[in-house]
Amino acid sequence: MLNFIFRRFLQAIPTLLVLTILTFALMYMAPGSPFLTEKGMPDEVLANINAKYHLDLPVWEQYLIYLGNLLQGDLGPSFRYLDFSVNDLVWPSLAVSATIGGWSLLIAVILGITMGMVAALHHNKWLDYTLMTTAMAGIVLPTFVMAPLLVLLLSYKVKWLPAGGWHNGDWQYLVLPVFAMATHLIAQIARITRGSLIEVMSSNFIRTAQAKGLPYRTIILRHAFKPMMLPVVSYLGPLFVGVLTGSVIIDVFFGTGGIGQHFVNGAINRDYSMVMGVTVLVGVMYIAFNAVTDIIYAYIDPKIRY
Amino acid sequence: MFFKHKEVAQELAQQLESGVGAIEGRSLWQDAKRRFFRNKAAVMSLFIIGLIILFSIFGSQFAHYSYEEIDWFALSDPVALGRPSIETGHYFGTDKLGRDLYARTVQGSQISLMVGILSSLVAIIIGTLYGAASGFIGGRVDMVMMRIVEILSALPFMFMVIMLMVMFGRQIILIFVAIGAVSWLDMARIVRGQTLSIKNKEYIEAAHACGVSQWRIVVRHVVPNVMGIVLVYASLMIPGMIMFESFISFLGLGVQEPETSWGALISEGVVTMEFALWQLAFPLTFLVITLFCFNFVGDGLRDALDPKER
Numbered sequence: 001m002l003n004f005i006f007r008r009f010l011q012a013i014p015t016l017l018v019l020t021i022l023t024f025a026l027m028y029m030a031p032g033s034p035f036l037t038e039k040g041m042p043d044e045v046l047a048n049i050n051a052k053y054h055l056d057l058p059v060w061e062q063y064l065i066y067l068g069n070l071l072q073g074d075l076g077p078s079f080r081y082l083d084f085s086v087n088d089l090v091w092p093s094l095a096v097s098a099t100i101g102g103w104s105l106l107i108a109v110i111l112g113i114t115m116g117m118v119a120a121l122h123h124n125k126w127l128d129y130t131l132m133t134t135a136m137a138g139i140v141l142p143t144f145v146m147a148p149l150l151v152l153l154l155s156y157k158v159k160w161l162p163a164g165g166w167h168n169g170d171w172q173y174l175v176l177p178v179f180a181m182a183t184h185l186i187a188q189i190a191r192i193t194r195g196s197l198i199e200v201m202s203s204n205f206i207r208t209a210q211a212k213g214l215p216y217r218t219i220i221l222r223h224a225f226k227p228m229m230l231p232v233v234s235y236l237g238p239l240f241v242g243v244l245t246g247s248v249i250i251d252v253f254f255g256t257g258g259i260g261q262h263f264v265n266g267a268i269n270r271d272y273s274m275v276m277g278v279t280v281l282v283g284v285m286y287i288a289f290n291a292v293t294d295i296i297y298a299y300i301d302p303k304i305r306y
Numbered sequence: 307m308f309f310k311h312k313e314v315a316q317e318l319a320q321q322l323e324s325g326v327g328a329i330e331g332r333s334l335w336q337d338a339k340r341r342f343f344r345n346k347a348a349v350m351s352l353f354i355i356g357l358i359i360l361f362s363i364f365g366s367q368f369a370h371y372s373y374e375e376i377d378w379f380a381l382s383d384p385v386a387l388g389r390p391s392i393e394t395g396h397y398f399g400t401d402k403l404g405r406d407l408y409a410r411t412v413q414g415s416q417i418s419l420m421v422g423i424l425s426s427l428v429a430i431i432i433g434t435l436y437g438a439a440s441g442f443i444g445g446r447v448d449m450v451m452m453r454i455v456e457i458l459s460a461l462p463f464m465f466m467v468i469m470l471m472v473m474f475g476r477q478i479i480l481i482f483v484a485i486g487a488v489s490w491l492d493m494a495r496i497v498r499g500q501t502l503s504i505k506n507k508e509y510i511e512a513a514h515a516c517g518v519s520q521w522r523i524v525v526r527h528v529v530p531n532v533m534g535i536v537l538v539y540a541s542l543m544i545p546g547m548i549m550f551e552s553f554i555s556f557l558g559l560g561v562q563e564p565e566t567s568w569g570a571l572i573s574e575g576v577v578t579m580e581f582a583l584w585q586l587a588f589p590l591t592f593l594v595i596t597l598f599c600f601n602f603v604g605d606g607l608r609d610a611l612d613p614k615e616r
Contacts, residue, residue: 015461027469139601145593152579244464263465267471281463287460303396
């Protein structure tokens with residue numbers, strides 16, 4: 001098992017390299033220079049600035065320097081907020097995103113699996129249809145639709161919850177963003193769980209368990225649960241992507257100051273080093289998360305050899 | 307048993323002999339069609355999608371204004387005069403700049419549907435050919451090709467597409483290419499899996515024996531046989547694409563003004579939803595209904611073409 005974990009993380013290295021090369025190439029090919037202003041500046045000054053940021057070196061050398069800094073955890077200076085490095089700006093907002101994302105993931109997994117199981121155990125009854133129609137609604141309502149609808153309903157109409165802001169993560173400020181992000185995820189998980197459990201319940205080992213006269217609860221929890229979880233776990237990777245993309249919308253809409261906000265602002269302000277920093281950071285998390293998903297999967301599924 | 311129904315048996319024998327009124331076999335596709343059209347939700351959804359497509363093509367015929375023309379009269383008091391009404395000709399009201407929302411919704415539908423359908427097409431063509439080739443050739447080539455797919459699908463492409471949009475300007479072509487180029491990966495994997503199971507069938511062997519070239523076997527024999535599963539995924543991919551484009555437009559990085567899309571309209575509507583709800587409601591309704599319908603059609607197609615899944 002340890003060997004498998006080790007190998008799985010080794011496999012992530014080429015992916016990470018491709019990620020940095022692609023993002024670096026994009027930044028390099030981007031038209032214009034971040035330091036060209038309308039007024040212009042004396043050639044000597046420009047040359048000095050270019051030398052400071054290593055823009056006068058050949059591309060591959062620039063890339064190696066960037067990679068070297070990256071390995072030491074340095075994402076470079078922000079081109080927009082001149083006194084700040086990307087690190088200064090990104091890490092505090094990552095904490096915000098992690099709080100929102102963590103809660104949504106937790107709620108989504110618990111609620112989604114429960115909903116899916118209930119629906120599957122009442123297969124083709126009215127409860128199943130109700131739950132699955134709700135789930136379908138959750139799937140077609142993207143986060144950027146869910147967020148305004150929730151605010152319209154709960155902040156403007158009934159005035160229960162604040163429409164935005166962060167306030168150090170007070171729970172009132174947390175409810176709407178978490179809920180807006182979680183709905184889509186709940187729906188997806190519920191659908192996958194339902195399909196999976198229906199299939200598992202019709203398999204032979206469940207029939208054997210029933211024939212043995214085991215109590216219903218035991219059959220579900222001890223025999224059906226683990227195989228049911230397989231497709232759900234393999235969905236964890238894409239689920240995490242949902243959290244990341246959701247975060248972009250949530251941060252822009254609720255002004256929570258998470259990592260998505262830096263990404264969009266950086267993009268609009270053409271703060272290339274910021275955009276790149278966020279892309280690399282998110283990429284690393286994403287790749288790491290995929291690896292973790294694979295490891296959990298291998299742990300649950302005895303058929304996978306490692 | 308057989309002799310009890312002697313007349314029936316005789317009749318059958320006669321039919322077989324003469325070839326008149328013979329029992330016709332049903333192909334896989336006919337079966338699938340029958341199953342699909344029995345699914346009422348899917349057929350209804352298909353009908354509604356048809357209506358929305360017609361709306362996006364011919365809707366502008368009924369508009370009293372163009373989508374970029376500003377109605378200065380309505381602009382003077384958008385909340386009172388920009389309301390949806392039949393008399394003023396603004397069926398869906400106006401947006402916050404006094405432009406006719408009906409005409410803009412028509413225009414937005416065109417762009418959103420076009421992005422959804424065209425970029426799915428790009429993804430499907432690349433993915434199918436790549437996957438079929440990889441699965442069919444096999445061996446070391448297959449390993450390398452799948453390793454590439456694996457590496458690419460581990461990248462956070464949503465972020466890279468946004469980066470692309472920022473750096474090279476907001477062009478609609480770029481959206482197609484970017485989205486299409488990103489989403490062929492899953493398709494390639496699915497098609498490769500299918501191809502591997504088709505590869506060893508007898509008719510492929512027969513084609514080999516006849517001296518058909520590798521490329522022709524892939525295009526003529528392998529690809530048509532994976533079409534079923536491709537179709538299912540395509541119908542589920544289109545709503546995903548529409549959503550993706552709307553997402554980018556919602557962030558203000560998608561289509562360029564005065565062109566618009568559902569996502570861009572929604573993002574404008576959100577700003578004014580406190581006092582001009584219709585500016586959010588109309589584009590939102592169109593987006594949600596379309597996504598709903600495509601999902602139902604996709605589910606219907608899956609049930610029809612892939613009986614194992616049920």
